[in-house]
């Protein structure tokens with residue numbers, strides 16, 4: 001697929017089939033490529049946490065307990081069942097910095113890396129979803145995935161796998177976002 005079509009056709013995937021996995025080696029290779037994102041001062045501010053089953057189970061249970069308190073039993077059970085079916089779990093972080101400009105630039109570089117991962121997955125026939133749900137800001141979540149909250153900021157969870165359903169989205173006509181200057 002050429003780059004224009006790759007970017008345009010990629011969709012956020014909410015539903016995955018459970019049978020078809022991407023290999024650990026392939027996902028590591030995709031991450032290696034993602035690190036070629038533009039990055040001011042080459043700070044290489046990212047870290048990628050590839051979750052195994054034990055950690056996934058722990059995170060699902062944590063989310064269940066959060067939802068039980070906030071949304072009730074029915075929602076908690078329904079969402080936990082859905083989460084348990086998600087095949088691939090990656091958490092991406094950005095190093096924190098006391099220098100606000102540096103953090104902003106590092107965060108931007110990590111976002112580029114996230115997009116790189118999503119596009120590489122799409123090219124191989126795999127979908128993904130970048131999630132910044134409430135759990136990603138909880139101290140207990142940082143602890144579950146062994147991330148030191150004083151040093152790293154979670155960019156999001158990146159779920160990935162073979163799409164079951166590819167949703168449609170639309171974009172506004174681009175003319176309104178373009179200003180041509182003399």
Ligand SMILES: Cc1cc2nc3c(=O)[nH]c(=O)nc-3n(C[C@H](O)[C@H](O)[C@H](O)COP(=O)(O)O)c2cc1C
Nearest residue numbers: 010011012013129130131132133134156167168169
């Ligand atoms: C920083 C960021 C955070 C996101 N967090 C969520 C999320 O928490 N839940 C969700 O359903 N989608 C999330 N998304 C996905 C967007 O909702 C999605 O990109 C948007 O609906 C456009 O759909 P598309 O990616 O298929 O073009 C997030 C996307 C970005 C860039």
